[in-house]
Amino acid sequence: MNIILLGPPGAGKGTQAQRLVADRGMVQLSTGDMLRAAVKAGTPVGLQAKAVMEAGELVSDAIVSALIGERMDAGTGSGAIFDGYPRTAAQADALDLLLDERGQQLDHVIELAVDEDALVERIVGRYTCAHCGEGYHDRFKQPAVADTCDVCGAHEFKRRPDDNEETVRTRMAEYRAKTAPILPGYEARGLVKRVDGMGEIGAVTAAIGAILDGR
Numbered sequence: 001m002n003i004i005l006l007g008p009p010g011a012g013k014g015t016q017a018q019r020l021v022a023d024r025g026m027v028q029l030s031t032g033d034m035l036r037a038a039v040k041a042g043t044p045v046g047l048q049a050k051a052v053m054e055a056g057e058l059v060s061d062a063i064v065s066a067l068i069g070e071r072m073d074a075g076t077g078s079g080a081i082f083d084g085y086p087r088t089a090a091q092a093d094a095l096d097l098l099l100d101e102r103g104q105q106l107d108h109v110i111e112l113a114v115d116e117d118a119l120v121e122r123i124v125g126r127y128t129c130a131h132c133g134e135g136y137h138d139r140f141k142q143p144a145v146a147d148t149c150d151v152c153g154a155h156e157f158k159r160r161p162d163d164n165e166e167t168v169r170t171r172m173a174e175y176r177a178k179t180a181p182i183l184p185g186y187e188a189r190g191l192v193k194r195v196d197g198m199g200e201i202g203a204v205t206a207a208i209g210a211i212l213d214g215r
Helices: 013-024 031-041 044-054 061-073 089-101 116-124 165-188 201-212
Strands: 003-006 027-030 080-083 108-113 126-129 135-137 192-196
Touching: 003 013, 003 165, 013 027, 013 080, 013 201, 027 031, 027 061, 031 044, 031 061, 044 061, 061 089, 089 165, 108 165, 108 201, 116 126, 116 165, 165 192, 192 201
Parallel strands: 003 080, 003 108, 027 080, 108 192
Antiparallel strands: 126 135
């Protein structure tokens, strides 16, 4: 089973993909992670991407699509979760071709629907333990003992530099402008299902599971 997880940055795509990997043996195809891994491993596509990035240019749709194809050929377990791809109409067309060439198909496009203002609050307020990586939030999940990690007892925490309101809203606007327009094409094929991405993590997981199981 091959699925696309869509939603703006911070909607929880990565978290839900990790759960599908653990629970169902699917493979998460996250273009950012794959790009870094391909460059490090020195694969043919990785070497192409490295040259482009060293020249200060953006990696093209063609290179990203080749990277996806390279990873699909290595095997995708019980199915692939496309996370962060496709981002554009051109990439959506390329994905159809990649699947067709391998005798596969796209089964579901699942969009995590979110409230933008609430999502900004969710993202801007998050931080992690600098030692073990445990996640916290200014409003929703603070350490039981102030300034002390619940898991490892460390006292140092960190925030991602791009977790600020201006950056988050810019990324959301980019999502609406570039990625959201690919939805109508998938809707016309009856592939799109929407899940409330603002729900509790377990509830979102259950809703996605129901879609995959045809319930």
